[in-house]
Amino acid sequence: MREGIVAAAAELVFKSGARETSLDDVRHHVGASKSQLYHYCADKDEVPQAVIEFQGSRVIAEQQAELAAVNSWERLLAWRNKLVLLAEAYGKIGGCPMGSLANELAPYRQSHRTALTAGFQAGAGEIERALLALQACGALSAKFDPKSLSLLFLSTIQGGLLFAKLNGSAEALAKGLDQLIALIRNQE
């Protein structure tokens, strides 16, 4: 039940924003009564917290296969394609599930910030591992620091998904990633 509530909340929050989504919205969407909701959640602030964790693992799970398989530029491009595909499918609606939450909830609660930071670090870690693999097989120049580079990727993705949300098109994300990849690919 709790999972259903969180999943519904995640969907609504993704579409309309955290502060815009009322508990009544979630309630109606999942077909639960008020007491059910308060049976599973202490208060309203618990919901975004749960949504952060939910989306954090979902977003990573969606890309892990592609990222873990990176051992060549082609495989990196496969990840890029997956990202653009996801952006085209969902990103135009709500941008990055984690980025939007971060933007909205960062000024609000320390616990939210902590959970969001953990999510982003996990994401950066996945990208870093892919870049390390790329260095191990000699594709990516050893002069790069995979950790910082992973943060640059994350920033680019966040920005790109923001524009996807704003313009309803993943083009900015695609172009940004392509340029970034081209830039690191052409360096000795």
Added chain:
Amino acid sequence: MREGIVAAAAELVFKSGARETSLDDVRHHVGASKSQLYHYCADKDEVPQAVIEFQGSRVIAEQQAELAAVNSWERLLAWRNKLVLLAEAYGKIGGCPMGSLANELAPYRQSHRTALTAGFQAGAGEIERALLALQACGALSAKFDPKSLSLLFLSTIQGGLLFAKLNGSAEALAKGLDQLIALIRNQE
């Protein structure tokens, strides 16, 4: 009077978010009565619209001196420094004034999207001009397309400022910009 209302609204929205800022908050902050507010604004939706335009021109004005003066890598770095300085001063609080608004208001109203897109295009245009100047003086390789590159800069900045807001530090932005600049600087 209207300017005062908009400026106060902009400040509060920057600190706490658009949907979080009530007209009463703005009212109290500027010391106006309810009828004054409704004398100058048709309804609540007019306020974010005005804030978008207000922040759009403010953000651009803040950087235009540095961007217009770019004619060498040093001058580009001066812009980078200004950006990091602004992020250190304000960005940790509310991230990018425009980016946060975009994130929150994009799902909401077409008129907001239009105004936000116009703001971002203006910003991208300024960056593009700087990059063109850099090509004109032979610093930046001619193989780059300044328009796409300006979008990559914008994405990186948006992402970096999101992390500034989340982590209370402009480090991610600084590192991101430095890496990006290094990448385009080392190419023929």
Added chain:
DNA sequence: GCGAGAATGGACTGTCAGGTCCATTTATGG
């Protein structure tokens, strides 16, 4: 089959925000 505790339905309350309205005050032009 029954009794205890969990799960549920939904009415109810308090608060807050958006918006309306009107009486009063303040400029402004003749």
Added chain:
DNA sequence: CCATAAATGGACCTGACAGTCCATTCTCGC
């Protein structure tokens, strides 16, 4: 100095939403 319109103060209405409460139903060990 007055008439008119703009500007202001603030009471008031309405709806939405978070959260409470209690009566009822379900579930499960015994």
